[in-house]
Amino acid sequence: MNIQDIKQRFEIIGNSPLLNIALETAVKVSGTDITVLINGESGVGKEAFSKIIHALSHRKHGPFIAVNCGAIPEGTIDSELFGHEKGSFTGAHDTRKGYFETVNTGTIFLDEVGELPLETQARLLRMLESGEFLKVGSSKVQKTDVRIIAATNKDLLDLSQTGRFREDLYYRLSTVPIKVPPLRERREDIGLLFRKFSADFAEKYRSKPVVLEPDALQMMVNFRWPGNIRQLKNIAEQLSVLDEDKIVSGSELQRILPPEKSGLPMIIGNSAAEMQLSERDIMYKFLLDLRKDLSDLKAVVYDMMQGNLNNTEIFKQPVNHSSITTPVYNAPDYTQPLPVTQPVVQITHPNHVHSNEYIDITESNPEPESLSLEQKEIELISKSLKKHHGKRKKAAQELGISERTLYRKIKQYDLED
Numbered sequence: 001m002n003i004q005d006i007k008q009r010f011e012i013i014g015n016s017p018l019l020n021i022a023l024e025t026a027v028k029v030s031g032t033d034i035t036v037l038i039n040g041e042s043g044v045g046k047e048a049f050s051k052i053i054h055a056l057s058h059r060k061h062g063p064f065i066a067v068n069c070g071a072i073p074e075g076t077i078d079s080e081l082f083g084h085e086k087g088s089f090t091g092a093h094d095t096r097k098g099y100f101e102t103v104n105t106g107t108i109f110l111d112e113v114g115e116l117p118l119e120t121q122a123r124l125l126r127m128l129e130s131g132e133f134l135k136v137g138s139s140k141v142q143k144t145d146v147r148i149i150a151a152t153n154k155d156l157l158d159l160s161q162t163g164r165f166r167e168d169l170y171y172r173l174s175t176v177p178i179k180v181p182p183l184r185e186r187r188e189d190i191g192l193l194f195r196k197f198s199a200d201f202a203e204k205y206r207s208k209p210v211v212l213e214p215d216a217l218q219m220m221v222n223f224r225w226p227g228n229i230r231q232l233k234n235i236a237e238q239l240s241v242l243d244e245d246k247i248v249s250g251s252e253l254q255r256i257l258p259p260e261k262s263g264l265p266m267i268i269g270n271s272a273a274e275m276q277l278s279e280r281d282i283m284y285k286f287l288l289d290l291r292k293d294l295s296d297l298k299a300v301v302y303d304m305m306q307g308n309l310n311n312t313e314i315f316k317q318p319v320n321h322s323s324i325t326t327p328v329y330n331a332p333d334y335t336q337p338l339p340v341t342q343p344v345v346q347i348t349h350p351n352h353v354h355s356n357e358y359i360d361i362t363e364s365n366p367e368p369e370s371l372s373l374e375q376k377e378i379e380l381i382s383k384s385l386k387k388h389h390g391k392r393k394k395a396a397q398e399l400g401i402s403e404r405t406l407y408r409k410i411k412q413y414d415l416e417d
Helices: 003-010 017-030 046-055 077-082 118-130 156-161 169-172 187-204 214-222 228-242 250-256 278-305 371-389 392-398 403-410
Strands: 036-039 062-066 108-112 132-134 142-144 145-154 176-179 344-348 358-359
Touching: 003 017, 003 046, 017 046, 017 176, 046 062, 046 108, 046 145, 062 250, 118 132, 118 169, 145 392, 187 214, 187 228, 214 250, 228 250, 250 344, 371 392, 371 403, 392 403
Parallel strands: 036 145, 036 176, 062 108, 108 145
Antiparallel strands: 132 142, 344 358
16 A cells, blocks of 8 residues: 555645655554554644554554543553552452553554653553553453554653653664654645645535635745644634635734744753752852952962062052952953053952052062961961950950960960060
């Protein structure tokens, strides 16, 4: 049976090359028991492909059932698919056969298979590998001979990377994948499909078929159709009911078509909320950048004091950290010369943003700052005691040490008045 015969038998409308490839693949796998995974957006007609595969297989005289996995509550999905024993859970008043038992020797179509819970996925994997399953609440192994055709509008491999779908089940289901193209990738078929739907609804409502003017047809072709064939069929039915003269112009169609979303690029794999930095992350980044800039500033000042920098190799402007009010920090430009007539540069002390200290950089041999930890400790203790007029309790609180430690340090460094 060739492709044209398949289209006529199953009322498949369209001549798109992508559609023909999908149909050819379905015909080739129909004579086998290979598991098939049909990929496609919502509304492209994935169930029609499952019926084609079943009708052309040696199981065509067996039962066929389509199960929407996303429409069955998580708590009852195992019972629906595999059955349950009496008393296995609250409400299980009788023993019940599941789909895999009732569809024995036939075909079961699992639509939206990506919605299956992980526990159900494990049961399904065992059934695919061995043909065996357990009813809910039973320890007796049962066998079944069922061909599975699965369908999804999601990327199951991406779901497996995030732990929401078993990777081994994905490879077991997708022995032969079939990609059903969305309507926007087969625009040459939009006019044919609309005429078919228009004729069907004209017969249903006993009216004349709707005819599109050229501008309306072009608008149809250019529309993205997020709901695919299902959405196009709904638009055709609306026009068949609402339009009185059955001749639709572009302006009339514009009132029926929903507004399209912005064509701006979308973030794939993660949501926008996951991609955006939180205010805390921005603040951390700003503080880290500021800390780095302060370290660079200290290094430059120290080099100047050691005489390693020429007087002209200095900042263009003094740095005043108290003026920083936004998370954007521009590093000083070290390459611009300072006028020779300006002998000093103002440096704002990082720990005292309101007290300005002036460092004379014109001295030929400035005294190097002591880097001794002991000397620094003595200076800090002395300054704190002086600030608090010898009150050791307040000095200890400011230094962040206990009074006992402060007493020991005073005695150690002989700082008694």
